[in-house]
Amino acid sequence: GDSVTQMEGPVTLSEEAFLTINCTYTATGYPSLFWYVQYPGEGLQLLLKATKADDKGSNKGFEATYRKETTSFHLEKGSVQVSDSAVYFCALSGLRGGSNYKLTFGKGTLLTVNP
């Protein structure tokens, strides 16, 4: 079945540091890939997405490129801020039975950014 493996945390960085959170996936067919962010005590918010190979999703300074050859979708940001402290989830959306999509999540990576 589909699965997502992401870098284990926690990750602790200083403000303005470069961020990379690795994510690799296993899926049949051509899934869409997502990064979700969860701030303390809140639900998940979609951060960015990519729907086909070589697509680059970007939002709020974060970027991730859909790499089919390496089955990866690594999240990057050039200069993190304290407000980026949160848990980041990589997810894929694959077809499951007929035309229904199912989201499969990684375990999440906790990012803490210190001033």
Next chain:
Amino acid sequence: EAEVAQSPRYKITEKSQAVAFWCDPISGHATLYWYRQILGQGPELLVQFQDESVVDDSQLPKDRFSAERLKGVDSTLKIQPAELGDSAMYLCASSLASTYNEQFFGPGTRLTVL
């Protein structure tokens, strides 16, 4: 901006009691999902509705969990009786259709079973 609404935000209950969570999806979204997120893990799908019909409840512990979406709009997830291992965040999400792969999440209900 339209949002998925959930209530309550927090629920503390004792083992063997019944609890219920409510979700109101974004207007016009035909597909509704309930997820359980255990601390330190990613969300896992419990049940998926297309309008008022259950599409997938393969991971729903049916001996104690039930879910309904009677009019194809809002939904209720019930646990009876609650067990200690049910302590988790319960997330509701919706999408335009099951064939549309972007889901929008509510703020969740944090359940603590004592």
